[in-house]
Structures are given as C-alpha cells and as structure tokens.
Amino acid sequence: MTELAKAQLIQLDDDFKKEKPGGEKVSVQFNPETLKVTFANQLVQPQGGDQAAGNTGRQFVGAGTTKLALTLWFDVTAMTEDAVDDVRRLTQKVIFFMTPTPDKADAKKMVPPATRFVWGSFLFDGIVEGLEESLEFFGTDGKPLRAQVSLTIGQQKILTSEFKGDGKVPSSPGQKPMSQAKQGDTAQSMAAKNGQSDWKGMAAANGIEDPLRLSPGQLIDVRAGAGAGIGFSAGANIQPPSITPPKFSASASVKIN
Structure with a gap:
C-alpha cells in the first residue's frame, strides 16, 4: 500500500x-x-491617451x-x-x-x-x-x-509548472473504463453511443446474456470485444457442421463370355 x-x-x-x-x-x-x-x-x-474619454492607451x-x-x-x-x-x-x-x-x-x-x-x-x-x-x-x-x-x-514572478514525460497514466491490470447502463439501454444502443459498431462482440465480451434487456446501473466495458463478434450472437453456441465423407467400393465385377 x-x-x-x-x-x-x-x-x-x-x-x-x-x-x-x-x-x-x-x-x-x-x-x-x-x-x-x-x-x-x-x-x-501609460503616458498620454484620452483618459476623459475612457481611452487610456496601450x-x-x-x-x-x-x-x-x-x-x-x-x-x-x-x-x-x-x-x-x-x-x-x-x-x-x-x-x-x-x-x-x-x-x-x-x-x-x-x-x-x-x-x-x-x-x-x-x-x-x-x-x-x-x-x-x-x-x-x-x-x-x-x-x-x-x-x-x-x-x-x-x-515575485508568474509561476510556471514543469512536468516530465507525457503525463499519461499507464494502464493497470483490472482497471478498465466502464460505462453505466441507463433505463432502456440495450447493448446495441450503448455501443452506438460510444462509436462502436460491433455490439455483438461487446455483449459477448461482457458476458451479457440478454443484449436487449440491460439492468439499469450495469457496468459495461464498451470497448471490449471490438471486431470479435462478427456473425456471433451473444449466448449462442455455434458448432461447425459435421461432414460425412462419401463411401467408395474397391471391389469390381468382371463378366467373361
């Protein structure tokens, strides 16, 4: 500490x-x-100027x-x-x-x-x-x-502050910028507010089960999962189709007259 x-x-x-x-x-x-x-x-x-007219010069x-x-x-x-x-x-x-x-x-x-x-x-x-x-x-x-x-x-001078480096705070593990959901917000609307188009990837990365019904006050990392949710629905379990290879027979029948 x-x-x-x-x-x-x-x-x-x-x-x-x-x-x-x-x-x-x-x-x-x-x-x-x-x-x-x-x-x-x-x-x-300053010296000079028309003070009576309110002009005191430079x-x-x-x-x-x-x-x-x-x-x-x-x-x-x-x-x-x-x-x-x-x-x-x-x-x-x-x-x-x-x-x-x-x-x-x-x-x-x-x-x-x-x-x-x-x-x-x-x-x-x-x-x-x-x-x-x-x-x-x-x-x-x-x-x-x-x-x-x-x-x-x-x-007896104007104080000027001096700084070293660019002043950027390094990111720390476990610290992410979070946005708070409001009444009526959906995953899609929150992504749009923050300039994100991949709302499905965001929902999946945040573990949102129902992207259409967010709880008011729910904290969401709107930048999570960007670009990772193309063709993916939150909560869906997609498996590749099984392919059965065709069967071939190696035997041949020859008829001799």
Whole structure:
C-alpha cells in the first residue's frame, strides 16, 4: 500500500535555490483540502491617451506575482505519538516561517525566511506574506487543543509548472473504463453511443446474456470485444457442421463370355 505523501514547509537559503543547511523543516499534521493559486500582473499607467474619454492607451505590465493560499489544521487530540498538551506547540513551527530575521547583508534590515511549500509534485517557493491562526477547541484547563492556520505565500514572478514525460497514466491490470447502463439501454444502443459498431462482440465480451434487456446501473466495458463478434450472437453456441465423407467400393465385377 502506497504511503500517504505529507505536505511540508521547508526553509530555503537566501537565493531560493536549495534547502538551507540546518534550516527548519515541518511536516503538516493534516494535508490541506485545497490549494488556491492566484496569478496577477502589475499594471503600469501609460503616458498620454484620452483618459476623459475612457481611452487610456496601450497597457503595460511590470513584474507579475503568484500567490498560494492554503489552510492547515492541527489537533493534539488526534496525535498518537509524541502528544502535546497545547496545539500552539505545533503551530509555532509554522509561525517561524512568518517571523523576520536580520538580513545577512544588512543587520538593520529584517527579512522573512525563504520558504518552500511542497506536496507531492506541487512545489511553491516564496515568502510567507500573511498568516492567520484560529484556536477553536479548548481543554478543561483552558489550553487550546485545535487550531486552523491560514497561510499566504507569494513570489515575485508568474509561476510556471514543469512536468516530465507525457503525463499519461499507464494502464493497470483490472482497471478498465466502464460505462453505466441507463433505463432502456440495450447493448446495441450503448455501443452506438460510444462509436462502436460491433455490439455483438461487446455483449459477448461482457458476458451479457440478454443484449436487449440491460439492468439499469450495469457496468459495461464498451470497448471490449471490438471486431470479435462478427456473425456471433451473444449466448449462442455455434458448432461447425459435421461432414460425412462419401463411401467408395474397391471391389469390381468382371463378366467373361
């Protein structure tokens, strides 16, 4: 069984090229339900044009931006290992990526950590621009046990995703595209809907005993048996005709006068 991939927040070096040695790395407790990616262009006001008439001339853009918004959940009551008594012990690891630190080039300036959010094949590098934490469940001693953390990560460019290969999913044994029969469907009508002419071969390949009466909801592989049912009726048992060879006599009768 394939192990569930966990989303992670990883601290990068200052040039956003690789993971920072000894930097922070946090695996989320629960994977987010959705990832919202927003693209925006920075519009530059053109010079000239009749603005009073609504004509502002040709539009130009500056650097584009891409933002990622997601929500993470933390719940100490759901922890089975290394349980803690306060959910903020977990969320403070996420808040780290929002906390500015002195810049190496100029100690008087504060910069937030370079951050990478990665989940499976999805990767987003940027800076945490906003964070909102909601404490939603409390124990009898008043300690928060559950929290919702909303993050916004931004980068100063338009994000382009890169993929390897053609992206086609290899076929697996036992996995076939199935179509569901509706009320009144027949093997012939289902084959026609899917561009198949050999409905007899399809019926035979699917083990359909009565091609004129399909059960509503019945799953059928409409591509099965294509070209294999010519001159064949589903459920029929056709045997080649038996041929009896002619009998010949090897004896001869000769009459001598």
